[in-house]
Amino acid sequence: MSRITRIEIDDSAIPPATPEMEQERRVAIFDLIEDNSFAIPGRDGQPVPEGPFVLKLDIREGRLVFDVTTETAEKVAEFHLSLGPFRQVVKDYFQICQSYFDAVKRLPPAQIEAIDMARRGIHNEGARTLQERLESKAELDIDTARRLFTLICALIPQG
Helix, strand or coil, rough: CEEEEEEEEEECCCCCCHHHHHHHHHHHHHHHCCCCEEEECCCCCCCCCCCCCEEEEEEECCEEEEEEEECCCCCEEEEECCCCCHHHHHHHHHHHHHHHCCCCCCCCCCHHHHEEEHHHHHHHHHHHHHHCCCCHHHECCHHHHHHHHHHHHHHHCCC
C-alpha cells in the first residue's frame, strides 16, 4: 500500500494554467493515481508509515510543500523544499512545452517528434531533481517522479 490514492493541489495563489497545461495536469493526476510508487521511510526508530496516502501539493512562503496524510486524514509527513533547484528545469520545461504545443499545430511529424524527445529529456531531468530533493524524505520511482514533476510545474509561477 505504498502508494498515493488522491492528489490535492492548492493553486489558489497562482495565475490560471493554459488549457494545454491544465490538460497535462489532468493526465498526470490520472496516470499518477492509476500507477505510482510512493513510500515514507521510518525515522528516528519509528515504524514505516503505512499507506495508501493522500498528497497535497502547494507553495507556502516561497517553498514547495508536500503534505502527506493517510486516507483517514492522519498526518504522516510534511516536507518543505526550496524552489531554487527546480526553477531552471521548470523554465526549460515550460519553454519546450510551448514549442511542442505550437509545433503540433503547424509542423510535420518528424519535427514534432524531435521537440517531443527534447521535452521528455527535460521532464526526466526534473523528475531526477525531484527524487534527489526527496531523498530520505520519500521514496518514489521515476514514473511517479515524472508525474509529480508535471504537477509541480503547475504550481511554480512563470514570468
